[in-house]
Amino acid sequence: MAEHQDRAVQLLTEGILRFQRDVYPARQHEYEYAAQNPQKPHTLLITCADSRIDPEALTQSGPGQIFVTRNIGNMVPPYGEVLGGVSAVIEYAVDALGVQHAVICGHTDCGAMKGMLAQPGALDSMPTVKSWLRNADAAKRAAATVDGGEATLKTVTEQNVILQMQHLRTHPSVAAAIARGALTVSGWVYDIQHGDVRMYEEAEDRFVSVRERAAATPQPVGALA
Ligand SMILES: [Zn+2]
Numbered sequence: 001m002a003e004h005q006d007r008a009v010q011l012l013t014e015g016i017l018r019f020q021r022d023v024y025p026a027r028q029h030e031y032e033y034a035a036q037n038p039q040k041p042h043t044l045l046i047t048c049a050d051s052r053i054d055p056e057a058l059t060q061s062g063p064g065q066i067f068v069t070r071n072i073g074n075m076v077p078p079y080g081e082v083l084g085g086v087s088a089v090i091e092y093a094v095d096a097l098g099v100q101h102a103v104i105c106g107h108t109d110c111g112a113m114k115g116m117l118a119q120p121g122a123l124d125s126m127p128t129v130k131s132w133l134r135n136a137d138a139a140k141r142a143a144a145t146v147d148g149g150e151a152t153l154k155t156v157t158e159q160n161v162i163l164q165m166q167h168l169r170t171h172p173s174v175a176a177a178i179a180r181g182a183l184t185v186s187g188w189v190y191d192i193q194h195g196d197v198r199m200y201e202e203a204e205d206r207f208v209s210v211r212e213r214a215a216a217t218p219q220p221v222g223a224l225a
Pocket of ligand 1: 048049050072073074107109110111112113
């Protein structure tokens with residue numbers, strides 16, 4: 001046990017030293033700017049705790065640009081049910097930091113979604129996880145309806161993103177910011193294997209690949225010039 005712990009600390013320490021040697025010098029001005037100025041992230045990103053998700057790499061964001069909170073299954077309890085960490089993060093991000101956008105980001109191969117689809121009793125040894133997953137109960141039911149019987153992993157993952165977007169909008173800070181046109185909300189499913197994101201198009205009630213949409217609508221050359 002102790003050896004494994006030592007190994008983990010060693011990996012982390014080596015990572016910090018590599019960061020100091022290879023990354024920090026090239027981006028020193030960014031870190032100095034971040035340290036000397038109040039943070040002003042443009043986006044609140046709520047995603048799963050799954051260690052394969054790297055939000056900053058995926059969105060190519062630097063220090064101070066995205067305000068990230070993570071939990072099992074990228075969930076947002078409806079306002080008033082559980083006033084815990086997620087609720088506090090949302091209120092702070094919207095009211096104090098003034099983020100302009102909020103993302104619910106699910107992902108492929110999500111263990112939480114698999115847990116929801118598992119046989120009854122499969123999560124009995126993890127009562128806290130089992131209880132937390134109740135925040136997505138309605139997604140499982142909706143997915144079963146969409147799939148015409150038994151919910152699939154893909155559909156339950158998508159329906160969970162849509163459900164958590166609805167829960168997010170029950171938070172007073174979010175509802176107020178949306179009402180005054182200061183905040184928009186989007187729902188994503190990150191495809192870890194292919195490096196793509198499918199974004200929820202509410203008007204069409206479907207998820208659309210960022211890669212495919214970009215390929216279909218090429219940016220005009222010099223658009224940013
Ligand atoms: Zn997950």
